[in-house]
Amino acid sequence: MNIKNANKFILVLMLSVFFANTNAQQKTIDQKVAALLKQMTIEEKIGQLNQYNDDADATGPTTVDNDKANQIRKGQVGSLLNAKGTVRTRSWQKIAMESRLKIPLLFGLDVIHGYKTTFPIPLAEAASWDLDAMQLGARIAATEASASGIHWTFAPMVDIARDPRWGRIMEGAGEDTYLGCKIAEARVKGFQGKLGDINSVMACAKHFAAYGAAVGGRDYNSVDMSDRQLWEVYLPPFKAAVDAGAATFMNSFNDLNGVPATGNKMLQRDILKGKWGFKGFVVSDWGSIGEMQNHGSVKNEYEAALSAITAGSDMDMESRCYKNNLTKLVADKKISIALIDDAVSRILKKKFELGLFDDPYKYCNADRETAALNNTTHVAAARDMAKKSIILLKNENNILPLSKALKTIALIGPMVKQLKQNKGFWDVDVPGVDSNFIVSQWKGLQNKLGANTNLLYAKGCNIEGNDKSGFAEAIEVAKQAEVVVFSMGEKRDMSGEAKSRSDISIPGVQEELLKELLATGKPVVVLIHAGRPLVFNYTADNAPAILYTWWLGSEAGNAIADVLFGDYNPAAKTTTTFPRSVGQVPIYYNHFNTGRPVTNDKEHLYRSAYNDLSIYPKYAFGYGLSYTKFEYSNFALNKKTVKANETIEASVTIANTGKYDGEEIVQLYLKDKVASSVRPIIELKDFKKIFIKSGESKTIKFVIDKEKLSFYNTQLQWVAEPGDFELMIGAASNDIKWKEVFELVK
Ligand code: GLC
Numbered sequence: 062m063n064i065k066n067a068n069k070f071i072l073v074l075m076l077s078v079f080f081a082n083t084n085a086q087q088k089t090i091d092q093k094v095a096a097l098l099k100q101m102t103i104e105e106k107i108g109q110l111n112q113y114n115d116d117a118d119a120t121g122p123t124t125v126d127n128d129k130a131n132q133i134r135k136g137q138v139g140s141l142l143n144a145k146g147t148v149r150t151r152s153w154q155k156i157a158m159e160s161r162l163k164i165p166l167l168f169g170l171d172v173i174h175g176y177k178t179t180f181p182i183p184l185a186e187a188a189s190w191d192l193d194a195m196q197l198g199a200r201i202a203a204t205e206a207s208a209s210g211i212h213w214t215f216a217p218m219v220d221i222a223r224d225p226r227w228g229r230i231m232e233g234a235g236e237d238t239y240l241g242c243k244i245a246e247a248r249v250k251g252f253q254g255k256l257g258d259i260n261s262v263m264a265c266a267k268h269f270a271a272y273g274a275a276v277g278g279r280d281y282n283s284v285d286m287s288d289r290q291l292w293e294v295y296l297p298p299f300k301a302a303v304d305a306g307a308a309t310f311m312n313s314f315n316d317l318n319g320v321p322a323t324g325n326k327m328l329q330r331d332i333l334k335g336k337w338g339f340k341g342f343v344v345s346d347w348g349s350i351g352e353m354q355n356h357g358s359v360k361n362e363y364e365a366a367l368s369a370i371t372a373g374s375d376m377d378m379e380s381r382c383y384k385n386n387l388t389k390l391v392a393d394k395k396i397s398i399a400l401i402d403d404a405v406s407r408i409l410k411k412k413f414e415l416g417l418f419d420d421p422y423k424y425c426n427a428d429r430e431t432a433a434l435n436n437t438t439h440v441a442a443a444r445d446m447a448k449k450s451i452i453l454l455k456n457e458n459n460i461l462p463l464s465k466a467l468k469t470i471a472l473i474g475p476m477v478k479q480l481k482q483n484k485g486f487w488d489v490d491v492p493g494v495d496s497n498f499i500v501s502q503w504k505g506l507q508n509k510l511g512a513n514t515n516l517l518y519a520k521g522c523n524i525e526g527n528d529k530s531g532f533a534e535a536i537e538v539a540k541q542a543e544v545v546v547f548s549m550g551e552k553r554d555m556s557g558e559a560k561s562r563s564d565i566s567i568p569g570v571q572e573e574l575l576k577e578l579l580a581t582g583k584p585v586v587v588l589i590h591a592g593r594p595l596v597f598n599y600t601a602d603n604a605p606a607i608l609y610t611w612w613l614g615s616e617a618g619n620a621i622a623d624v625l626f627g628d629y630n631p632a633a634k635t636t637t638t639f640p641r642s643v644g645q646v647p648i649y650y651n652h653f654n655t656g657r658p659v660t661n662d663k664e665h666l667y668r669s670a671y672n673d674l675s676i677y678p679k680y681a682f683g684y685g686l687s688y689t690k691f692e693y694s695n696f697a698l699n700k701k702t703v704k705a706n707e708t709i710e711a712s713v714t715i716a717n718t719g720k721y722d723g724e725e726i727v728q729l730y731l732k733d734k735v736a737s738s739v740r741p742i743i744e745l746k747d748f749k750k751i752f753i754k755s756g757e758s759k760t761i762k763f764v765i766d767k768e769k770l771s772f773y774n775t776q777l778q779w780v781a782e783p784g785d786f787e788l789m790i791g792a793a794s795n796d797i798k799w800k801e802v803f804e805l806v807k
Pocket of ligand 1: 120121142171215267346347558
């Protein structure tokens with residue numbers, strides 16, 4: 062046998078040993094689950110499907126229940142959510158170890174953007190378009206959470222959202238499906254790594270499905286859409302989460318096309334567990350099983366439990382419908398025990414994979430908790446992610462970056478000295494930890510400038526309310542400074558769950574204060590803090606420089622200072638469309654052309670447009686500026702016709718012609734010009750974030766395959782139809798540098 066064949070043989074041998082080993086291990090887990098199942102009473106089985114909230118914090122309407130410890134002792138509880146820290150989780154786990162079969166509890170928590178070290182809210186992180194950084198952020202969140210007794214995070218939220226009135230837009234990746242899929246994958250991999258690894262937690266793709274399309278952006282509201290849109294826009298990020306190995310899913314509160322998601326067999330059994338082959342388990346959202354009575358799809362809790370377990374909801378978060386009704390449903394022969402066994406097996410498998418049967422206290426090491434939380438590596442990563450999330454919206458006359466040689470800077474506004482506000486919604490209140498580890502903007506600029514610069518401060522006004530009594534002081538302070546930094550926006554909890562807003566403008570009198578500050582004639586840099594795209598036309602039209610600073614987490618102040626003074630050149634770009642008015646909503650970039658397309662602000666007659674408003678959003682999807690300048694050139698396609706089984710390549714050269722090194726997010730868009738069902742005027746199909754030193758250039762290549770040319774036709778077939786495609790390369794969806802048509806041929 063020659064060397065080459067010998068190497069091949071050894072490789073095959075190694076692979077077969079590896080897979081046999083993995084299979085053996087999996088078979089062991091499957092065997093252990095089967096063996097355990099045989100020992101369990103029906104009451105103990107149903108216990109595994111029962112999840113309670115710990116009494117410390119609540120993230121939903123609570124039920125007073127002082128008997129949880131006894132129920133855990135009797136094996137009637139499989140999981141707790143919102144229990145935090147090694148001390149508390151250990152105390153609950155000890156009680157579980159007093160049960161007959163000693164089945165360990167699962168501890169779940171909304172670790173959405175960090176545990177103690179707090180990262181920017183997910184919509185801000187998404188604006189970085191930096192998949193590696195988002196994966197690292199999730200990994201760090203998992204490391205800290207798993208060091209604090211947590212086995213399972215209820216993240217990533219992968220709901221596509223096109224309506225900024227919906228407060229939970231802050232929790233996802235924005236309006237684009239392609240980007241949403243990539244971010245879903247990055248976050249699942251970040252949280253989970255290799256399940257069972259000490260720094261990993263189970264991920265939970267939520268909210269299944271189409272929760273972001275609630276009527277009017279009103280949380281929990283109905284969703285009604287074509288199957289085609291469901292498959293094309295809203296389901297793909299969930300499929301990406303399955304492909305990335307997500308251990309769990311959470312279903313959504315909304316009804317979908319008349320059927321509540323929690324009781325939606327098509328979603329959970331046919332698509333998720335059937336077509337997609339999902340082997341993990343599904344947890345209901347808080348009380349959503351019982352809420353089907355409100356929806357009116359069931360008459361009582363008995364029917365609610367029947368509907369949910371039949372549809373594939375494995376674990377019942379806080380409704381108690383399973384605990385109170387499943388035994389009777391089996392006795393009444395409404396469901397078979399096999400249905401319950403399937404749900405229980407899915408949950409037990411994850412407990413085995415996490416290593417909890419080997420060591421129920423595996424994630425309860427107090428020393429590890431102390432070492433992990435907010436350590437210097439994590440803090441550095443949070444600061445890096447935060448600065449990458451800041452969008453430069455405007456920079457007239459290059460007022461930014463500010464010089465560190467400035468003698469006097471006025472920091473004005475209700476956000477300047479805030480601490481907890483910077484953490485945004487869905488932050489974690491870690492037991493025993495106050496807010497002093499959070500870097501305020503005031504502290505961030507002090508850290509950056511030291512004693513060299515005289516920093517003046519005035520709050521000026523509150524975030525809400527119409528009290529202008531602070532205006533005079535703010536104006537006086539502004540007059541003493543060379544530059545004013547005005548920090549305004551919405552409160553951290555004005556976006557988030559149950560935070561829908563009908564008016565998404567800047568609250569209170571903040572923009573009125575800005576007007577007074579601008580009237581002093583001083584250059585004013587505006588920082589806008591928000592969990593969603595807000596409407597701020599006065600600011601956008603009158604302030605010379607604007608940074609969208611979201612809620613950037615515990616390193617907010619340092620990150621903002623890095624960008625303000627040019628130690629980091631902002632590169633973030635919007636992942637949602639920013640409307641001019643709430644009346645424009647829903648407005649998103651990848652819309653259909655319609656039969657009466659409107660392409661400018663002049664001709665509205667007999668065109669699809671508002672006659673009292675520009676047709677354009679305030680800021681388009683994919684928009685963001687830099688301190689430097691990028692020139693695009695040398696566009697090329699390697700062919701003009703392509704067959705379905707071939708690929709086509711587009712290349713472009715990007716030159717950094719400005720004076721700062723920087724990153725550019727180059728976007729590739731396609732338009733299927735004619736198809737059996739109408740196609741969007743433009744769709745993101747790829748992107749590359751590249752770093753280019755000042756004066757240098759890079760040539761990049763995009764490869765377009767059949768997948769990128771495909772769509773769901775009206776029969777829900779995933780097809781690429783022959784015909785012309787327009788390929789676009791740009792710096793934003795409304796800043797296309799090059800268009801070229803190619804043909805897909807049979
Ligand atoms: C909430 C949210 C869900 C969260 C759960 C537990 O109602 O809808 O996203 O994971 O309850 O806190």
